[in-house]
Each structure stands twice: as structure tokens, then as C-alpha cells.
Amino acid sequence: xxxxxxxxxxxxxxxxxxxxxxxxxxxxxxxxxxxxxxxxxxxxxxxxxxxxxxxxxxxxxxxxxxxxxxxxxxxxxxxxxxxxxxxxxxxxxxxxxxxxxxxxxxxxxxxxxxxxxxxxxxxxxxxxxxxxxxxxxxxxxxxxxxxxxxxxxxxxxxxxxxxxxxxxxxxxxxxxxxxxxxxxxxxxxxxxxxxxxxxxxxxxxxxxxxxxxxxxxxxxxxxxxxxxxxxxxxxxxxxxxxxxxxxxxxxxxxxxxxxxxxxxxxxxxxxxxxxxxxxxxxxxxxxxxxxxxxxxxxxxxxxxxxxxxxxxxxxxxxxxxxxxxxxxxxxxxxxxxxxxxxxxxxxxxxxxxxxxxxxxxxxxxxxxxxxxxxxxxxxxxxxxxxxxxxxxxxxxxxxxxxxxxxxxxxxxxxxxxxxxxxxxxxxxxxxxxxxxxxxxxxxxxxxxxxxxxxxxxxxxxxxxxxxxxxxxxxxxxxxxxxxxxxxxxxxxxxxxxxxxxxxxxxxxxxxxxxxxxxxxxxxxxxxxxxxxxxxxxxxxxxxxxxxxxxxxxxxxxxxxxxxxxxxxxxxxxxxxxxxxxxxxxxxxxxxxxxxxxxxxxxxxxxxxxxxxxxxxxx
Numbered sequence: 001x002x003x004x005x006x007x008x009x010x011x012x013x014x015x016x017x018x019x020x021x022x023x024x025x026x027x028x029x030x031x032x033x034x035x036x037x038x039x040x041x042x043x044x045x046x047x048x049x050x051x052x053x054x055x056x057x058x059x060x061x062x063x064x065x066x067x068x069x070x071x072x073x074x075x076x077x078x079x080x081x082x083x084x085x086x087x088x089x090x091x092x093x094x095x096x097x098x099x100x101x102x103x104x105x106x107x108x109x110x111x112x113x114x115x116x117x118x119x120x121x122x123x124x125x126x127x128x129x130x131x132x133x134x135x136x137x138x139x140x141x142x143x144x145x146x147x148x149x150x151x152x153x154x155x156x157x158x159x160x161x162x163x164x165x166x167x168x169x170x171x172x173x174x175x176x177x178x179x180x181x182x183x184x185x186x187x188x189x190x191x192x193x194x195x196x197x198x199x200x201x202x203x204x205x206x207x208x209x210x211x212x213x214x215x216x217x218x219x220x221x222x223x224x225x226x227x228x229x230x231x232x233x234x235x236x237x238x239x240x241x242x243x244x245x246x247x248x249x250x251x252x253x254x255x256x257x258x259x260x261x262x263x264x265x266x267x268x269x270x271x272x273x274x275x276x277x278x279x280x281x282x283x284x285x286x287x288x289x290x291x292x293x294x295x296x297x298x299x300x301x302x303x304x305x306x307x308x309x310x311x312x313x314x315x316x317x318x319x320x321x322x323x324x325x326x327x328x329x330x331x332x333x334x335x336x337x338x339x340x341x342x343x344x345x346x347x348x349x350x351x352x353x354x355x356x357x358x359x360x361x362x363x364x365x366x367x368x369x370x371x372x373x374x375x376x377x378x379x380x381x382x383x384x385x386x387x388x389x390x391x392x393x394x395x396x397x398x399x400x401x402x403x404x405x406x407x408x409x410x411x412x413x414x415x416x417x418x419x420x421x422x423x424x425x426x427x428x429x430x431x432x433x434x435x436x437x438x439x440x441x442x443x444x445x446x447x448x449x450x451x452x453x454x455x456x457x458x459x460x461x462x463x464x465x466x467x468x469x470x471x472x473x474x475x476x477x478x479x480x481x482x483x484x485x486x487x488x489x490x491x492x493x494x495x496x497x498x499x500x501x502x503x504x505x506x507x508x509x510x511x512x513x514x515x516x517x518x519x520x521x522x523x524x525x526x527x528x529x530x531x532x533x534x535x536x537x538x539x540x541x542x543x544x545x546x547x548x549x550x551x552x553x554x555x556x557x558x559x560x561x562x563x564x565x566x567x568x569x570x571x572x573x574x575x576x577x578x579x580x581x582x583x584x585x586x587x588x589x590x591x592x593x594x595x596x597x598x599x600x601x602x603x604x605x606x607x608x609x610x611x612x613x614x615x616x617x618x
Contacts, residue, residue: 004108011107011220011227012082013253015100018267020084022258023538030258030265031092035211038095040494042069045194057193059184065194072191074098086304100193102202103220107227108169109203113164116367120301121342122159124308129153133315141316141340148343164344165207167359170352172200174351188211216265221600224545225252225269225277233284239293247283248276257533259542264331268542271532278551284525285555289562293520298566302518303393310386311339311374324411333357337370368394385513388570398538400516403579403586410563412580414481416587421467422480424595426585428464432457459489460598480560486594487564500597501565514573519565524555 015294019027029088045054046065059064074097082100087093115121129149152162176196184190209215234247255270269277291297304344315338335341345362349355375390388399404410411590421428439453466482501517531542546552569576569588 002511003235004111004264006231006235006271007110007120007221007227008104009227010249010253012100012104012228014215014220014227014256014267015103015389016082016084017253018256018258020095021084021256021541022086024086026258026260026265027087027092029260031087031089031095032522033092033265033573034095037205037211037213038069038098038198041198041205045197045201050343053173054176054197054439057197058176058190059179059181059193061181061190064190068187069198069477070193070196072195074195074533091562098198098202099217101199101584102206103166103217105199105203106218109164109168109207110221110228110601111160111164112167115159115163115342115345116364117304117361118160120304121308121367124305124312125159125343126153127305127309128312130155139316141318141616143466145312145316145340145343148346161207166346169200169204169209170356172196172203172387173352174356176200188494191314198502212263213265219266219528223267224528225280229284229525230280233280233287237283237287237291242290244288244607245279245493248273252276252280259531259533261531261542266531266542268531268533271534271548274532274549277530277532277545278549281525281551281555285558288523289558292563293522295566297402298518299402299568300393302516302568304390307371307386307389307393307517308339308342311371312342315339335361335366336402338371339370339374341366341370385570388513399571400568401571403569403583404563404565407561407563409579409583410481410483412583413587413590414483415470416584416589417486417591418467418470420588420591420596421464422470423467424591425464428460428598431599432460435602456601463489480557481563483590484564485563488560490594490598492574497565498591500590503593504586507589507593508575510573510575513577514570515567517565517567522559522562524552524559526552 019030022030042065044063070091072094074094079097079100083093084096087096115125129146131145132138133154138146146459149159151157153159177191179189181194182194203209204220205214209218221228230247230249230252231284234249237243252269255273257268257270258270259266313353333349335345335358341362346357347358349358360472371390372394375387375394379387379390391397392399404413435453436457439457463482463486466485470482487497491500498517498519501519505515505517526545530545532545532548533542569582575582
């Protein structure tokens with residue numbers, strides 16, 4: 001809750017300061033676009049079909065909406081303090097106040113759609129949705145699961161965002177009271193109702209990014225330098241007992257300016273605050289490196305995610321029974337005390353109030369109760385992998401040891417990979433020569449290739465070169481892990497490198513549950529783009545972060561020096577030998593898997609022209 005209030009405060013301040021520092025032409029263009037967006041909102045509220053939900057909020061009176069809006073005065077309280085002096089037009093002041101409140105509410109409600117334990121359970125539900133969607137012969141429970149999460153989970157959807165909009169819509173609608181036609185005749189009452197309706201619509205459009213304009217506004221809540229990140233980068237380390245120091249919020253935000261770049265409006269920090277921005281981005285990286293990517297945090301996240309998946313899969317196999325009957329008796333809004341409540345909170349219900357009741361139960365405490373009940377009823381006496389994972393998660397009894405706690409331990413695996421790839425460099429280069437000859441033949445025949453052979457050859461040459469150069473170098477001289485380069489060049493997606501780890505465990509003879517791995521897609525936090533204005537160049541366009549700072553490259557280098565997967569070994573494993581020797585053995589096997597993957601790819605390309613060729617008219 002404290003984070004939500006902090007985010008609301010910072011988002012409002014970013015918007016206020018950015019407009020205070022904007023030039024007249026930019027403000028005119030911004031408010032002209034905002035006015036057109038507000039016109040669209042008013043049209044939708046006036047429409048009998050789209051605006052029907054507001055019938056009782058306006059006393060059934062629609063005819064005065066446009067006139068009342070144009071005469072609306074928004075003043076007093078916080079609005080007097082946060083009114084920019086450079087906005088002179090009454091209509092622009094009104095629009096500013098509505099947008100200001102919409103942005104603050106967007107910051108307040110941005111996390112409200114997160115399920116219990118946030119991204120962990122969301123990732124589990126996305127995995128289940130993807131697996132079940134491609135399945136034939138689904139059970140009745142699996143079909144119900146897909147129906148409940150349709151349009152919310154899976155590819156191109158983020159459950160917490162979809163749920164956030166759904167919950168925000170309910171909350172904001174409930175904040176607008178019903179009025180009679182007689183009450184609505186009083187000007188102040190009608191304007192208050194209309195004000196709340198417009199704020200609701202603006203907030204939802206910001207959260208949904210319903211147009212390019214509202215997408216630009218949403219960057220204040222969800223961007224590279226936004227209210228959300230500025231708050232948690234200071235708050236989370238402090239709450240975890242990890243001191244990173246305080247970011248210069250006030251100076252950074254006070255100098256922000258609204259700028260226009262092509263058709264977009266950007267909320268830009270000043271180039272004079274670039275040191276503060278670099279400090280903030282480095283603190284964010286250190287937060288992830290030291291806390292979020294800590295080996296124990298990663299293990300706990302994996303255990304919970306896997307537990308949810310396994311319990312859901314067991315639930316799908318069971319027949320209808322007492323659980324469903326109990327739900328019907330207890331009411332539509334009571335969540336069942338089994339894992340199905342994780343998605344049944346999203347079931348469409350007869351009223352907003354019943355939906356709110358259901359979502360109110362959808363908490364971390366509810367999920368922990370479900371897991372404890374399931375563990376004590378069904379798994380406490382079992383000897384199984386799920387028993388060990390539930391027991392460690394719920395009671396903190398340690399069943400799994402971390403094989404990678406520090407980067408020095410990841411380096412042992414990385415060195416094993418380098419040694420194998422260096423030893424097999426001859427085989428790899430011989431295969432590369434075959435591929436080059438194949439490419440030259442296709443070029444001579446004037447056939448276009450779908451696959452970028454030349455680019456692939458360069459990547460393999462780079463990897464084998466690094467492997468051989470790393471052989472006699474210290475860690476500091478290497479320029480990062482070779483596995484980091486391989487991951488970035490050959491396996492950009494998380495799932496693709498998983499195949500190498502799966503093969504490694506199979507070849508070394510690890511039984512299911514004896515060892516597991518958890519991957520992390522390391523991010524630097526600069527992927528969304530960040531632009532600065534230059535105070536000394538008033539006519540110039542904003543410049544990108546990379547034009548005035550090398551922090552992106554510094555962070556990219558940090559990624560290359562950081563473990564991106566972690567390995568955990570069951571304490572009952574028969575392979576609990578010297579961990580140093582085990583890590584070297586694992587590295588060697590991963591190296592062999594990667595070498596064979598490359599050779600198989602080259603063989604497939606060389607042995608079959610069809611995938612390489614593309615008709616000139618294709």
C-alpha cells in the first residue's frame with residue numbers, strides 16, 4: 001500500500017513539473033490533443049449505448065453534459081497547490097486538472113490487478129494457459145480454466161494488467177454515487193458527478209493505453225524513469241535491509257519537461273541531471289542483482305511457481321465433486337479453498353459487488369492457507385518431489401542446496417563450457433566452412449536465403465574465438481561469461497536455453513526432482529527508451545540516453561558478468577559429491593550440448609537447401 005501511495009505522489013509530481021517547464025508551443029499542441037481526447041470521452045458518456053452505465057450517476061440527464069463540462073471549475077485543496085502558473089486558459093486548466101488526477105489514480109492503482117504473490121502465480125497461470133491451449137482432449141475443468149482466463153492470460157496478454165483495469169473500473173464506478181433526476185438539477189451536484197465520471201474514464205484509458213496520447217501519459221507510470229520505479233528502487237532495498245542510498249528525486253523531477261518528438265509527447269529529465277539518472281539506473285540494477293536475483297529468492301520463486309503448476313495439473317485430473325458443490329452452496333463470491341480459486345477469482349459474476357467480494361479474498365494469505373491445507377491433508381506423509389517443495393516453501397525446512405550462490409561458482413561452470421568449446425573449435429570451424437560453401441553456392445545460383453548464414457557464421461566464429469582466448473585468462477580479463485554471450489547471440493528467449501539445461505541433467509543422470517534449474521531474463525531497465533532535453537539547446541529535439549551517457553553499455557557489461565540461471569540439488573541426491581567438481585562436470589556437459597546444438601543446426605542447414613532458399617517473388 002505504501003508503494004502505491006508513493007507512486008501516486010511521484011507520478012503527480014512528474015506531470016506537474018513537466019508541464020511547468022514546458023514551452024508555450026508544446027503546451028498548445030499537448031492541450032489541443034488532450035481536448036480532442038476529452039471530446040471523445042464526452043461523446044461516449046453522452047451516447048445512450050456506451051454511456052448507459054452512468055444513467056443513475058447523472059440522474060438520467062444527458063442533455064447538459066457538454067455545457068456543464070465547459071463551465072466546470074476544479075479548484076481548492078491539492079489543485080490550488082498543483083496548478084502550473086504557465087497555463088492561463090480556463091479550458092486548459094480544466095483539462096490539466098482532469099489529467100493530473102487521472103495520472104495520480106493510474107499510479108495508485110497500477111499494481112491492483114496482481115494475483116496472490118504477484119508475477120510468480122501469474123507466470124504459473126500463463127504457463128498452464130499455454131500448455132492447455134495446445135492440448136487436445138481436454139477435461140471439463142481445463143475447458144473452464146481456459147474460458148475464465150480467455151483474453152487475460154497467454155501470449156500478448158498480461159493478467160495483472162487486464163485484472164487491474166477490471167478492478168479499477170469497479171472501484172472507480174463504486175466511488176460515484178447514484179443520484180436522482182431532482183438532485184442532478186443542482187449544478188454543483190451534477191458537476192461533481194460528471195467530474196468523477198471523466199476522471200474514471202481518463203484513468204482507465206491511461207491504464208489501457210487506449211490511444212497514442214494516453215500511451216504517452218502511461219509512461220509516467222510505466223516507463224524507464226517513472227513513478228513506480230523511482231519509488232521501489234528506494235523503498236525495496238531499505239525494507240530488505242540493503243542500503244543503496246537515496247535517489248535525488250526532488251532535483252530530478254523538478255527539472256523534468258514536457259517535450260514533443262515527432263507525434264509523441266515525452267516527459268523528459270534535463271541533461272543536467274544525467275548523473276542522477278545514471279545513479280538511479282545503477283541502483284535499480286543493484287536491487288535486482290543483490291535482492292531479486294539472489295539465489296534464495298530465485299529458489300523460493302521457482303518453488304511456489306512449480307507448486308502452483310503441479311497442484312493445478314492434479315486439480316484438472318480430478319472429477320467434479322464436493323468442491324464444486326460447496327461453491328454453489330456457499331455463494332458465487334466465495335473463493336474455493338483449493339488452487340482453482342487462483343483463476344476462479346476472475347469468473348464473471350452477477351454484480352460488481354460480488355466481483356469485489358471475490359477479489360477481496362484473492363490475497364497472499366488466502367493462497368498460503370490453500371497451500372498449507374493441501375500440504376497437511378494430502379502430502380505431509382508422501383515421499384515425493386512436491387512434498388519436498390511444499391515443505392521447504394511453507395516451513396523453511398531446507399531440501400535443496402544452491403549450486404550457484406555467487407558469480408565465482410557460476411564461473412566454474414562457465415570455464416567448463418569454455419574448455420569444451422575451445423577443444424571442439426576445430427569441429428565447429430570445419431562445419432562453418434561447409435556452411436560457407438553452401439552459402440556461396442546459393443549466392444552463385446542467385447537464390448535468396450531465409451536464414452542469415454553470414455550472420456550465423458560470425459556468431460560461431462566469435463564464440464569459438466572467445467572460448468579459446470578465455471582459456472588462459474583470469475575472470476577480470478575475460479570480459480564476462482562466455483555463457484552470457486552464447487545466451488545473447490544464440491538463445492535470446494528464456495525457453496530456448498532451457499533445452500541445454502534439460503539435456504545436461506538428462507545426460508548426467510539426474511532423476512526428476514533430484515535437481516532443478518531456474519532461469520532469469522536479466523534486464524537493465526533501459527529497454528523502453530529515455531530522452532533528455534538540453535537546457536542550452538531550446539530549439540533542439542530531445543536526445544536519447546545513449547547520446548549523452550554510456551550507462552546502457554555499462555549495464556550491458558554487468559549483465560555479461562552475472563549468472564542468468566541457478567541450479568538446486570536435492571539433499572537426498574546420490575550425486576552430492578564435491579560441489580566444485582560437480583560444477584565443472586555440469587559446465588563440460590553444457591559445453592557439449594551447445595557444441596552439438598551448433599553442429600546439428602549447421603548440418604540441418606547444409607543438408608537441406610529448402611529451408612535456406614526463398615523464391616525471388618516470395
